Amino acid sequence: MLSSCVGLTVHFSEDGISSAVGEARGGVAHEQRPTWERHEHPRKRSIRSKWTIVLISSMAAHVVTAGSGIYTLSYDQFRNEWGTSREVSTLGLSLYTLAMGLGPLVIAPLSEFYGRRIIGLCSLVAYLIWLVPCALARNIETELIGRFFTGAAGSAFLSVAGGTVGDVFEPSQLQTPMLVYSTIGFLGPDVGPIFGAVINQYTTWRWSFYVLMICTAILLVFFYFFSPETYAPVLVRWKTERSQKESGLDISVDEQPRSIVRAVLISCTRPFQLLVLDPMVTCLCILTAFTLGIQYLLFGGFTYVFETVYHFELWQIGLTFLGIAVGAFIAMAMDPFWRRYRGKQVKNNNGISEPEFRLPSVAFGALCLPISLFWFGWTSRPSIHWIVPILGTVPFGLGGLFVYSGIWTFLVEAYPIYAASALGANAFTRLVSAAAFPLFGVQMFERMGIGWGASLLGFLTLVAAPFPFIFIRYGKRLRGFSKFAKS
Template sequence: MESAAPLEKPGVVLLADNEQPREAVPLSGLDAAQNPVQIYLGDEHPRKRSTRSKWAIVLISSTAAHVVTAGSGIYTLSYDQFKDEWGTSREVSTLGLSLYTLAMGLGPLVIAPLSEFYGRRIIGLCSLVLYLIWLIPCALARNIETELVGRFFTGAAGSAFLSVAGGTVGDVFEPSQLQTPMLVYSTIGFLGPDVGPMIGGVIAQYTTWRWSFYVLMICTAILLALFYFFSPETYAPVLLRWKIERLQKETGPDINVDQKPRSIVRAVLTSCTRPFQLLVLDPMVTCLCILTAFTLGIQYLLFGGFTYVFETVYHFELWQIGLTFLGIAVGAFVAMAMDPFWRRYREKQVENNNGISEPEFRLPTVAFGALCLPISLFWFGWTSRSSVHWIVPILGTVPFGIGGLFVYSGVWTFLVEAYPIYAASALGANAFTRLVSASAFPLFGVQMFERMGIGWAASLLGFLTLVAAPFPFIFIRYGKRLRGLSRFAKS
C-alpha cells in the first residue's frame, strides 16, 4: 500500500487514483483550500492482484453465472412429469421457464446499482444464499403454483451474476487485457442454457424432476463456499471508501469527508433509472441490446424447438434430445479457438491507430457473429426432416454457437470499455432486454414450429437476426462519433 502524507490539518482533500475513470469516487463537504492529501489504493487496487487471484475471481463468478443460466434450461425436459403429477399443460409448465428468465432480467435493474454502492462481494454472497434458499421450495413443491412462485424468486436471486459478474471482470483487468477474460466469462455463461437441458434430459429420463433442483442446490452450495473464501471485493470506489474510513479511524475526526449520500434509497432509485436512460438515450446501447435480445430469445425458444424437432421427426428419447444442444456448445468452443486470430486483428487496429485503443475495436467479432446466426437458423430449419440424417441439423447449430458467443462477448466487452463509469448499469440494461425477450420467446416456440412448419419457423427467426445484423457494422464506422455525443460513454 502506498503511504500517504501525514493527515494533520482539518478539511484535507482525499482524491481517488484517477488513472482509470471507474476509480473516481464523488466526495462532498471538502475544503479544497486546505493542503490536499491524495489517497491512492496503490497495491490494494484489484488490478494489482496476482494473475492467479484475478483468474480465480473471474472463474468463480463465471461459474456462478453458468449455474444460474443452466437453472433455466434444466427444467425444460420435465414437462411430461409435471403433467403426470399435477395435470398441467405444456403452456403452464413453460411459465416456470418464462418467469425464471423474466426475473433474471428484472433483477439487474436493482442489483447493478446496489453493487455500485455496496460493492460486488456482498451482492454476490447474498445472491448465492438467496438462490440456494429459493431452490428448496422448487425441489419440494407439491403443486404447480408453488413451483412457479419458487422459479420466479430463484431467477431473481441469481440474477446478480448476469450483470455484476461482467463488471467484476472489468474491475480486475485493464481494458487492454479484457478480451480473453471476457471471452471466458461469456463462454461459461453462454453454455449454461445449453448444459441445463443436457443434464435435465438425463435426470428426466432416469429419475424424478426433483433431482434437477437437488443438483442445482449442491452446485450452489459449493460455489457459495468458493466465493466466500476466494472472491474478495473488486470494486475500486468501495475499496477506496473503506481505506478512507480506516484512515479516519487512525487519524481522528480531523478528516472531514462525506462520501455517503444523504438518502441511500434516493441514490439507489436514481441509479435504477440509469439502465433505462442508457436504453432510451444512447442509440448504441439500444441497438446492441436488441441484437443480444434476439440472440438469447432464439436460444431459449430452441428449448421447445429442439424437443419438437427431434421428438417428432427423429423420435429421440429425452436424454438424446438434451444432447442435441451439443452442437451449440461445440460452436462456442470453436469461437474460443478463434480468439487468437481476433486478438491479433485488434492489436493491428490499435497499432494502426497510433497505439490508441478504441471500444469499437471490439465490434468486428460482433459483426462476424451476427452473420453466423441467420446462416445457422436457415441450415437447421431446412435440414430438419426425416430424409436427412439427424447429425446434419445438429451441425447446423454449430454456427449459432459461434455467432452467439461472439455477439455476447463482443457486446459485453464493448459496453464495459465504452461505458466504464456505468459498466454495471450498461450490463444491467443489456441483461434486462435480452432476458425479457428470452422469457417471451419460449411461450410460442412449439406452436410456431407446429403451425408454420420447421423450415419456415426457423427462417422467420433467421430473418429477425438479419434485421439486427447491420448494427455492429454501423457502429464500427460511426461509433466513435456517437460516443462523442453520448452523456454516458467515454469519449
C-alpha cells in the same frame, strides 16, 4: 456476463482510483486516494488469486444460467403429476428469466455501497433457499413462485460478477478473463438441458433442483473462503473507517455513500433513457435480444424437432445442445485472430483505439446466426441424418458468443461514464426477450412447420445483422451526437 451484466466498472491508476461508472453518484466521475499499501491493491493480487476469483464468479453465473435450462426437460413430468399444459409449465422458465432481467436494476447499485462480496454471498444463500420450495413443490403455483424468486436471487452473478473481473485485471489484460467469464456463462443455458434430460429420463424432476442445490452449496463454500472483496472504493472506505476508529480522530470522509434509494432509482431509469435516446444502444440491444430470445426458444424447439422428427429419447434430446456448445468453444479458439486484427486496426489508427474496433467480430457473429437457423430448419426432416441439423447449430454458438462479448465490450468502451446503464439496458432487453420467446416457440413450429418457423427466426436475425456493419463505419460520428457516449 460482462456478462450478462450491469456491473459497475472501475478504472484504477497507480496512486488513485476513479470510478468511471459512478453514475449512481449523478454520472460524475470522482477520485479517491487509497490509503492501502501497494500489495493490498485488488489488481496487485497474484495471478492464481485473480483467476480463482474469476473462475468462482464465472461458475456461479454458469449455475444460475444453467438453472434456466435444466428446468425445461421437466414439462412431461409436470403434466403427468399436476396435469399442467406445456404453456403453463413454460411460465417457470419465463418468470425465472424475467426475474434475472429485473434483479440487476436493484442489485447493481447495491454493490457500490456494500461491495461485491456481501452481494455475492447473499445472492448464493438466497438462491439456495429459494431452490428448496422449487424442489419440494406440490403444485405448479408454488413452482412458479419459487422459480421467479430463484431467478431474482441468482441475478447478482449476471450483474456484479462481470464487474469483479474488471476489478482484478488491468484493462490491457481484460480480454482473456472476460472471454472466459462470458463463455462459461453463455454455456449455462445449454449445459442445463443436457443434465436435465438425463435426470428426467432416469429419475424424478425434483433431482434437477437437488443437483442445483448441491452445486450452489459447493460454490457458496468456495466463494466464502476464496473470493474476497474486490471493489476498490469500498475497500478504501473500510480502511479509512478503521484508521479513524483506531486513531480516535473525527476525520471527515470526502465522499460518503449517497442515498441508496436514489442510486436504485437512477439504476432503474437511466438504462431506459439510453434505450430510447441513443440509437446505437437501441440497435445493438435488439441484436442481442433476438440472439438470446432464440437461444431460449430452442429449449422447446429442440425437444419438438428431435422428438417428432427423429423420435429421440429425453437424454438424447439433451445431447443435441452440444452443437451450440461446440460453436462457443470454436469462438474461444478464434480469439487470438480477432486480437491480432484489432491490433492492426489500432496500429493503422496511429496507435489510438476506438470502441468500433470491437465490432468486426460482432458483424461476423451476426452473419452466423441466420445461416445457422436456415440450416437447422431446412435440414430437420426424416430423410436427412440427425447430425446435420445439430451441426447447423454450431454457427449459432459461434455467432452468439461473438455477438455477446463484442457488444458488451463495445458498450463499456463507448459509454464509459454510463457503462453500467448501457449494460443494464442490454441485459434487460435480452432477458425480457428470453422470457417471451419460449412462450410461442413450439406453437410456431407446429403451425408453420420446422423449416418456415426456423426461417422466421432467421429473418429476424437477418434484419438486425447490418447494425454492427453500420456502426463500424458511422459509429464514431454517431457517438459525437450522443450525450451519453464519449466521442
